[in-house]
Amino acid sequence: MTKEQFQQEIRLGIPDTLPEMPPYDTEINHAPKRKDILTPDEKRLALRNALRYFPQHLHAALAPEFMDELRAYGRIYMYRYRPQYEMKARPLDDYPHRSRQAAAIMLMIQNNLDPRVAQHPHELIIYGGNGAIFQNWAQYRLVMKYLSEMTDEQTLVMYSGHPLGLFPSHKNAPRVVVTNGMVIPNYSKPDDWERGNALGVTQYGQMTAGSYMYIGPQGIVHGTTITVLNAARRVASRTAGRLPLFVTAGLGGMSGAQPKAANIAGVLSVTAEINPKAALKRYEQGWVDEVLYDLDEVVERLKAAGAAGPTGATMATGATETTETQTAQLAQRPQRPQKTQSAQKPQLPQRPHSIAYVGNVVDLWERLADEDIPVDLGSDQTSLHNPWAGGYYPVGLTLEESKRMMADDPELFKEKVQASLRRQVAAINRLADRGMYFFDYGNAFLLEASRAGADVAPTGAKGGASFRYPSYVQDIMGPMFFDYGFGPFRWVCTSCDPADLETTDRLAAEVLEQMMQEAPAEIRGQLADNLHWIREAGRNHLVVGSQARILYADAEGRTRIALAFNEAIRRGELKAPVVLGRDHHDVSGTDSPFRETSNIYDGSQFCADMAVQNVIGDAFRGATWVSLHNGGGVGWGEVINGGFGMVIDGSADSDRHIREMLLWDVNNGIARRSWARNAGSLMAIKREMERTPGLVVTLPNLVDDELLKGY
Numbered sequence: 001m002t003k004e005q006f007q008q009e010i011r012l013g014i015p016d017t018l019p020e021m022p023p024y025d026t027e028i029n030h031a032p033k034r035k036d037i038l039t040p041d042e043k044r045l046a047l048r049n050a051l052r053y054f055p056q057h058l059h060a061a062l063a064p065e066f067m068d069e070l071r072a073y074g075r076i077y078m079y080r081y082r083p084q085y086e087m088k089a090r091p092l093d094d095y096p097h098r099s100r101q102a103a104a105i106m107l108m109i110q111n112n113l114d115p116r117v118a119q120h121p122h123e124l125i126i127y128g129g130n131g132a133i134f135q136n137w138a139q140y141r142l143v144m145k146y147l148s149e150m151t152d153e154q155t156l157v158m159y160s161g162h163p164l165g166l167f168p169s170h171k172n173a174p175r176v177v178v179t180n181g182m183v184i185p186n187y188s189k190p191d192d193w194e195r196g197n198a199l200g201v202t203q204y205g206q207m208t209a210g211s212y213m214y215i216g217p218q219g220i221v222h223g224t225t226i227t228v229l230n231a232a233r234r235v236a237s238r239t240a241g242r243l244p245l246f247v248t249a250g251l252g253g254m255s256g257a258q259p260k261a262a263n264i265a266g267v268l269s270v271t272a273e274i275n276p277k278a279a280l281k282r283y284e285q286g287w288v289d290e291v292l293y294d295l296d297e298v299v300e301r302l303k304a305a306g307a308a309g310p311t312g313a314t315m316a317t318g319a320t321e322t323t324e325t326q327t328a329q330l331a332q333r334p335q336r337p338q339k340t341q342s343a344q345k346p347q348l349p350q351r352p353h354s355i356a357y358v359g360n361v362v363d364l365w366e367r368l369a370d371e372d373i374p375v376d377l378g379s380d381q382t383s384l385h386n387p388w389a390g391g392y393y394p395v396g397l398t399l400e401e402s403k404r405m406m407a408d409d410p411e412l413f414k415e416k417v418q419a420s421l422r423r424q425v426a427a428i429n430r431l432a433d434r435g436m437y438f439f440d441y442g443n444a445f446l447l448e449a450s451r452a453g454a455d456v457a458p459t460g461a462k463g464g465a466s467f468r469y470p471s472y473v474q475d476i477m478g479p480m481f482f483d484y485g486f487g488p489f490r491w492v493c494t495s496c497d498p499a500d501l502e503t504t505d506r507l508a509a510e511v512l513e514q515m516m517q518e519a520p521a522e523i524r525g526q527l528a529d530n531l532h533w534i535r536e537a538g539r540n541h542l543v544v545g546s547q548a549r550i551l552y553a554d555a556e557g558r559t560r561i562a563l564a565f566n567e568a569i570r571r572g573e574l575k576a577p578v579v580l581g582r583d584h585h586d587v588s589g590t591d592s593p594f595r596e597t598s599n600i601y602d603g604s605q606f607c608a609d610m611a612v613q614n615v616i617g618d619a620f621r622g623a624t625w626v627s628l629h630n631g632g633g634v635g636w637g638e639v640i641n642g643g644f645g646m647v648i649d650g651s652a653d654s655d656r657h658i659r660e661m662l663l664w665d666v667n668n669g670i671a672r673r674s675w676a677r678n679a680g681s682l683m684a685i686k687r688e689m690e691r692t693p694g695l696v697v698t699l700p701n702l703v704d705d706e707l708l709k710g711y
């Protein structure tokens with residue numbers, strides 16, 4: 001298809017005549033059939049809702065087709081309207097547009113839906129099993145048409161994938177305002193999502209899925225790397241002289257980052273993945289080193305590794321806290337271990353190495369506990385935010401059996417999931433009793449395990465939302481990163497040119513080098529790790545889809561890096577505008593008591609003022625688009641999260657937007673965390689007030705513990 005034909009298709013939106021039905025592609029990973037939750041009357045309502053996108057003369061042809069889809073898949077995706085052009089991010093000027101900001105949003109939408117990037121691209125599910133960008137293809141077509149027509153004096157309003165319309169606004173207003181899954185709080189149970197989504201009136205936007213900010217698994221690699229790196233530092237005394245062993249599950253959208261991150265962090269890893277397609281996708285992308293289908297082989301491999309004792313391999317994690325030493329060690333590491341698929345005989349990995357085990361993680365944990373394999377680090381990234389609809393596959397059932405049961409007998413399926421979680425926790429507990437450091441990875445694992453009656457009760461009083469094991473935020477990300485404002489800043493080069501990405505990497509590294517000279521001791525280690533990350537990012541081949549980069553940075557870092565990019569665009573050193581954004585999983589973006597805000601201990605972890613305020617504040621300080629979601633990460637009804645996208649184009653307006661919005665976007669959360677008495681945030685917000693005229697934050701007075709003992 002030529003560029004002109006592509007542009008014509010975009011401008012056309014929903015055609016007046018029936019497009020050809022594209023074939024059902026069996027090569028692609030499809031969403032599981034959803035629960036049959038609607039009554040016959042509600043099914044008619046779902047059909048009526050779907051048909052309102054189309055002219056009446058097409059209704060007689062479309063009604064039976066859509067009803068068949070509803071019966072077969074539990075949703076009406078409108079497969080007939082899936083466009084036939086290649087779905088991928090294109091250079092900005094390939095998009096028909098009257099607003100360059102709107103064109104950048106089209107690029108981001110197409111990148112989310114790129115089959116190399118999205119989990120179930122034909123069902124418009126980007127990651128996490130149910131994280132949707134739109135509910136159906138009519139919405140996609142209509143949104144792209146609106147974006148191609150709109151000017152910088154209009155705002156597109158998005159209700160859970162549905163484009164409500166274009167409304168007049170002004171050039172400094174957001175071009176798009178997105179809400180996903182906003183419901184009356186009493187209607188926020190998982191079945192309310194199932195019903196509303198089947199009716200076509202709401203969707204689960206996850207975080208970056210429904211906000212057009214997903215950049216493939218790279219988006220999570222940096223966060224996962226610093227988590228695994230710092231988790232491994234915690235067990236350094238136990239693993240001295242050998243590679244730490246990390247065991248986890250999930251090679252899906254986000255979880256697929258684990259083996260790559262484990263390699264970068266310098267550990268040996270085994271990741272269980274029940275879906276062979278997902279495992280092979282990550283293998284083909286070079287994100288996991290080998291795929292094994294047999295537990296005997298996995299065990300043999302690990303025993304060979306353990307039996308050999310100290311490997312002398314590069315090992316970031318056993319190092320002391322001196323980040324410079326680690327940086328040097330990491331730099332020596334081979335970047336891409338040679339691929340071997342199901343090797344003939346067990347080989348001893350002489351360096352960080354990642355194994356995908358195709359099978360159920362419960363079988364893996366039980367076998368490792370039985371064999372007494374010294375697992376050092378453990379976690380889980382199955383999609384337990386979505387336990388009953390394909391996020392977690394119970395042990396003892398094949399993938400296909402599970403898919404059938406969750407649709408045909410949801411109650412029995414729920415029992416199987418809960419029994420499976422009890423077994424999984426029992427095996428994990430055995431290994432933890434032998435010294436393994438286990439952490440919840442923000443997927444609601446401990447929450448769902450506790451609901452299933454698994455033994456995850458806290459062993460001592462910690463306060464907050466505590467279980468037997470910490471969440472990665474309680475022990476690592478919260479106190480070391482979020483509390484100081486470090487979060488998953490990211491950018492996308494809209495030229496789609498790798499050379500531009502290289503330039504931005506260099507500019508970002510230069511900023512961090514300067515910051516290192518002036519940084520206080522409390523954040524020098526984090527800056528050093530981040531500097532190492534960005535220096536190595538190009539060599540680690542992280543790009544899947546658009547020319548994007550993730551870099552954990554604090555408010556000062558984000559602002560200075562963004563200003564450097566804007567200057568480079570102005571000078572012509574970068575060929576096109578840059579989109580700035582972040583994961584919602586950040587300092588201020590997300591209120592989630594079992595994840596991002598699990599290290600808030602003043603009782604406010606169940607409040608969502610921070611996330612809502614964040615989006616409102618970003619909207620009037622220069623964001624190009626903002627989004628607010630129910631759910632995301634931990635599950636529908638369990639979290640509120642918000643995000644933004646900002647297109648910078650070298651203008652003075654962009655400079656102003658960067659300064660005003662990024663300051664707020666990070667310091668809102670630091671201020672809230674400091675009010676919750678988090679030590680890092682108290683330090684960070686005082687420093688920010690010294691730096692920033694006009695910033696006046698209410699600080700807490702700390703109470704002497706001795707005084708409280710009397711009460």
Ligand SMILES: NC(=O)c1ccc[n+]([C@@H]2O[C@H](COP(=O)([O-])OP(=O)(O)OC[C@H]3O[C@@H](n4cnc5c(N)ncnc54)[C@H](O)[C@@H]3O)[C@@H](O)[C@H]2O)c1
Pocket residue numbers: 119127128129220223249250251252253254255256272273274275278359360361362381382383384385386391392393394395441442443444585632633634
């Ligand atoms: N902590 C974080 O920073 C963070 C970031 C992103 C996502 N998450 C959470 O992690 C979870 C995973 O996210 P995702 O995008 O990878 O989801 P996903 O659904 O794309 O991937 C999960 C994978 O787990 C596999 N799986 C499910 N049950 C299994 C079992 N019993 N044994 C082996 N494999 C099994 C599935 O086949 C799937 O491929 C989500 O709950 C998400 O919210 C956490």
